[in-house]
Amino acid sequence: MVEQQVLRSRRVVTPEGERPASVVFAAGTITAVLPHDAPPPPGARCTDLGDDVLLPGLVDTHVHVNDPGRAEWEGFASATAAAVAGGVTTLVDMPLNSVPPTTTAAHLDVKRAAALGRVHTxxxxxxxxVPGNGADLKALHDAGVFGFKCFLVPSGVDEFPHLDREQLASAMDELARFDGLLIVHAEDPRQIDGAPRPGGRRYADFLASRPPAAEDDAITGLIELAAERGTRVHVLHLSAASAVPLVAAARREGVRLTVETCPHFLTLTAEEVPDGATEFKCCPPIREAANQDALWQALADGVIDCVVSDHSPSTVDLKHRDTGDFATAWGGISSLQLGLPAVWTEARRRGHTLADVAGWMSAGPARLAGLDAVKGAIAPGRDADFTVLDPERTFTVDPARLHHRNPITAYAGRTLHGVVRATYLRGTLVAAQAAGDPGPARAVDAPAGRLIERPTGGS
Structure with a gap:
């Protein structure tokens, strides 16, 4: 007989909002969401969470695991342990920074072999x-990838070249044939080539080298091509709020366009980045406070669809902290374990709710990946993926205590609201606070995650 379990809380975040409830699940699936004081089913094991908030497990569709080939930068074991410790139960790995990159079905097999049996999510x-792999896209789609990433500017690694406009149009034509999803690092190379060259320790100089116009022009070009071809397009890691009106107008005209932003753009500002602090370098860059305000407004208005980490780690030496030179340092923010508390810290200050955060960080990414029938919400029929959060407790980020493989992050020393107390994946406890430790949860030893594919018949 399948054991039933119940998680009961006075604060359960459901698609209808936050309310007291008892959530019943069995065999990895939610079977009922009952009133808080409803008697549990006969024989069910009941855990009362009190005032801790029960959230749907987060879905992070933008993670650079870098495994195989650059596993010293991160790796499946460490990345997914960090994920569950931060309340993330599902992630989708980016196709670059691993060697080989995921640009053929054979390379996908290599990636899956590296991950098998090692994932906590x-x-x-x-x-x-990439240039020259148009004939491989349908085979990758049929093999279960969730979509296809491209760059419009150099990616930072030689084995994953960017597309020029003609190559981009060709890829979009091919994806339109089978309704594949194109996800795009949208910066225009002409704008970047015409901007001041980065160099040295001044963050202001680095920021000037990646102007908002680079994002605006790239997104304008994407919209034009998507409108002509009907291709589904998703803009990755939107940093420049100046592009928000372009996105809104395109949608009104029927362009199939979605967009994400990231915790670092919502919680960190250019004004606070010290010179030489290369742990803050990412592309596109962290911009000014006024730009951040506009991103939050776009989230509230529903123009930005989701918030995902763009966890892009490296070894400490590649950040060039010794010189503090933004031009030569690796660009990427390590944040996979910290996204939920970082976003919640700023969201609560701005008057948003945990239901809002769940919509941005769970339901939205699940919808993007076509997983919304099974992930992204606490509702009957969905996977029993849960995050238990103490929303008022704070902690100070110590990089050495994170599951990330390399102890460097832009959040070091910051005090954040929201301690993840436990994470469940399909009903299995995969992260929990250590006995007597009030700090964030730690991943359990045994990986319980599965390798998943784009749902059959889904987009």
């Missing part, structure tokens, strides 16, 4: 669209 994969 349910883990899927993006494919890559």
């Amino acid at each position: 349910d883990t899927g994969f993006w494919g890559g669209a």
